Amino acid sequence: MTMEGKLKQAFLDMKRQDAIDLAEKELRSGADSFAILKECRDAMEEVGKRFETGEFFLSELIYSAEVFKAVSALLEPSITSTLPEEDSKVVVVFGTPRGDIHDLGKNIVITMMRAQGFTVHDLGVDVPSERFIEKLQEVGAPILALSALITPALVSMRETISLLVDKGFRKNTFVIIGGGVTTDFARKEVGADAQTLDPAKAIRLCRQYIQDRSRP
Numbered sequence: 001m002t003m004e005g006k007l008k009q010a011f012l013d014m015k016r017q018d019a020i021d022l023a024e025k026e027l028r029s030g031a032d033s034f035a036i037l038k039e040c041r042d043a044m045e046e047v048g049k050r051f052e053t054g055e056f057f058l059s060e061l062i063y064s065a066e067v068f069k070a071v072s073a074l075l076e077p078s079i080t081s082t083l084p085e086e087d088s089k090v091v092v093v094f095g096t097p098r099g100d101i102h103d104l105g106k107n108i109v110i111t112m113m114r115a116q117g118f119t120v121h122d123l124g125v126d127v128p129s130e131r132f133i134e135k136l137q138e139v140g141a142p143i144l145a146l147s148a149l150i151t152p153a154l155v156s157m158r159e160t161i162s163l164l165v166d167k168g169f170r171k172n173t174f175v176i177i178g179g180g181v182t183t184d185f186a187r188k189e190v191g192a193d194a195q196t197l198d199p200a201k202a203i204r205l206c207r208q209y210i211q212d213r214s215r216p
């Protein structure tokens, strides 16, 4: 089995220490930290599939998150150091909307944004729409970033963006969404400006917006 195959297998076997050791070995052998991160994400997707088919239970879902946290903590230094640090004035309000408590992907994007000098106000998970608006107003942030992993969170995203419109903030706020359940179709449905699963692309889009107020 290839090293990548082994890492995925360690996730599926719920072997936390093996996953850590394998990721460390890959890093030492010069593998790209983003490639390792992608392997982990693929493994998590497979965990999700097995959960859906009834092969795995909630306990596996929970434990896989622990394995993911351990491996991503290990990758964090190399992920943040591969990005050129920049002193940016980009201010972002970030959160997972009401009803959704997934935060692993959100936390990775935030880590990468902060490594780029972005100021990120992380509201956490299960965030009510009103809270997002309050925070945007309080800190004067021009960017709202929302993460969704479960379908009902798309409804919460739409609610949040509607409230943004009602309160008169929509025009001056760049809204970017991401997370496993989002697609470009979902972006249109919820009324966001941009959607991506790629943290590096998200960083580029936010920076572009700050530079020239352009929306993709």
Ligand code: B12
Pocket: 040, 041, 044, 045, 046, 047, 048, 049, 051, 052, 058, 061, 062, 064, 065, 068, 099, 100, 101, 102, 103, 104, 105, 106, 108, 109, 145, 146, 147, 148, 149, 150, 151, 152, 176, 177, 178, 179, 180, 181, 195, 196, 197, 198, 199, 202
């Ligand atoms: C781990 C996990 C959990 C953990 C979460 C722990 C945590 N701290 O986050 C726990 C056990 C809590 C959990 C609970 C549940 N889960 Co769950 N979970 C997963 C699993 C296996 C992995 C998710 C993950 O972390 N992936 C890794 C990260 C890195 O990927 P990511 O989040 O997509 O992030 C990447 C990009 O999307 C991007 N990104 C993320 N956010 C953002 C935001 C912006 C702005 C941008 C630009 C980019 C971006 O950055 C990352 C870069 O790699 C998925 C399977 C899957 N296919 O995703 C199911 C999954 C999401 N869960 C699912 C379900 C059903 C549930 C439960 C309802 C189960 C239950 N019966 O209780 C509950 C819901 C709880 C709730 N109310 O939210 C379903 C959702 C189905 C759906 N469409 O609605 C999935 C898809 C599994 C499945 N196939 O059935 N889960």
